[in-house]
Amino acid sequence: MENKNNVTEFILHGLTQDKTAAKVCFSLFLVFYATIILGNLLIIITIKTSEQLNSPMYFFLSYLSFIDISYSTVTAPKLIYDLLVEKKTISFVGCIAQLFAGHFFGCTEIFLLTVMAYDRCIAICKPLHYTNIVNKHVCGWLVAASWVGGFVHSVVQTLLAIQLPFCGPNEIDHYFCDVHPLLKLACTDTYIIGVAVAANSGVISLTCFVVLVVSYAVILVSLRTHSSEGCLKALYTCTSHITVVVLFLGPCIFIYMCPSTTFSADKMVSMFYTIITPMLNPLIYTLRNEEVKNAMKKLWSRKVKRSEK
Secondary structure: OOOOEOOOEEEEOOOOOOHHHHHHHHHHHHHHHHHHHHHHHHHHHHHHHOOOOOOHHHHHHHHHHHHHHHHHHHHHHHHHHHOOOOOOEEEHHHHHHHHHHHHHHHHHHHHHHHHHHHHHHHHHHOHHHHHHHOOHHHHHHHHHHHHHHHHHHHHHHHHHHHOOOEOOOOEEOOOOOOHHHHHHHOOOOOHHHHHHHHHHHHHHHHHHHHHHHHHHHHHHHHHHHOOHHHHHHHHHHHHHHHHHHHHHHHHHHHHHOOOOOOOOOHHHHHHHHHHHHHHHHHHHHHHOOHHHHHHHHHHHHHHHHHHHO
């Protein structure tokens, strides 16, 4: 493949070309992004300052919130800015950087969600051995493995994209740079690379999803021996995690297991894992979790007392 590249920047089509709709979307997504930042920061601060939230589940949840902030920041600020300008451009280097960062944080989140399912499986199925199996040392290694796995995946995706020759046109029918839209612009046959992309991204998403389903199947079988109160509490925790998994992994599997053809629904589907899920995660994990809600109340009461002094 001759690496001929005459393109120095790309033009993004964004979400909409309608100016009125763009203004409405600007206000909407500005609120969404602010909610993502504030909601996930609140989760992190609450977990780090609370003595009650010291279990591995909350250790993983704090990292999930950090990743959600980072992941949404890769696409949301550029999306919000582009809604106010007519010509939505991004440099070639910026496009590749956005692709790398998006896949890095996205894949890390997939691995971390899988780790969280493993944590819940051990906690429910082997409660007596839980603290020995999932200790602080193991938690640290699991989080580190998630970051390394996301980095390796992202490097592969970036190398696949960066070797593509681009000689025009340079218009991307999306609101951010991703592998599939770039494959459509390449001046060469991209079938093999498209298969490699599907194998790298799609198979990871699908495999982790299967592992998650199996984990929760084991949990459901194990819950039959628990008391009704313990069973209900475990189900509340698991339901929150399953909701996040479906909202995040479902769209990922749809996008990356498909051929390198942009469907009209791709933008809307991508919204789920780039903006909607990071925004909903704090609500999902707090509304159904009394421990987190109580810790937030204590945190708020401490701040009120300090302000009154």
